[in-house]
Amino acid sequence: MEPIRMKYEVRSDDFSVAGEASGKIKRTLKDLGLDASVVRNVAIAVYEGEINMVIHANGGYIEVEINPDKIKIVLKDSGPGIPDVEKAMQAGFSTAPENIRALGFGAGMGLPNIKKYSDEMYIDTELGVGTTITLGFNI
């Protein structure tokens, strides 16, 4: 079976629309009849990724590939890159500005949450070039 592929743009100009792409992805997966807990895990991980793109990277895009046994997600941005990935993966470590914290984010749980809810996670980042996070979810 050919995998189903989708691509969504993440805008960064308005924090209130952050999550729109994740919501669309979630509804699509749900409509395909996938298991509710898998759908939720994907939704949370992608939502955190989308929020990160808006906070840190001036937006980017999200690619979704649905295979019979696995969902692959690629979160790609052309932002500043992550200087210290190991540190960024620590729960509670945050570089988000105060205005983002006031909105209920920036607690330093983004990347740890993405790892927690996905089955596979690879981070490819280069300073000044951007970050690509590739996620795998077993169905």
Add this chain to the structure above:
Amino acid sequence: MKIKELISIVDGEIVYGEDFVENDVFSACGSDMMSDVLAFVKEQAVMLTGLVNPQVVRTAEMMDMKCIVFVRGKRPDLSMINLAEERDIVLVCTNLEMFTACGKLYENGLRGASGK
């Protein structure tokens, strides 16, 4: 407990979702930090929060939540109500503080749930 009982317990006002007040909810969480809700909450149907912005509704959506209770007299704006309408999420306002609202619901049988 049914959502309509929950509303009565916190002496709340329903802002959106009259059609869903007969639905049952069994667990809840209380937080103003959406990152923590996303990190530690699982299978919770109700979120109590003092935070008011569209990301609250989006967080509830990602978590499959059925109802958001805004505490301390906070009120959702129109953009949040529109989002909730599209996602069938009940919005309730109460003047109670977070601690009191959570306590009353716990006392009446609503429980938290441990995270993943």
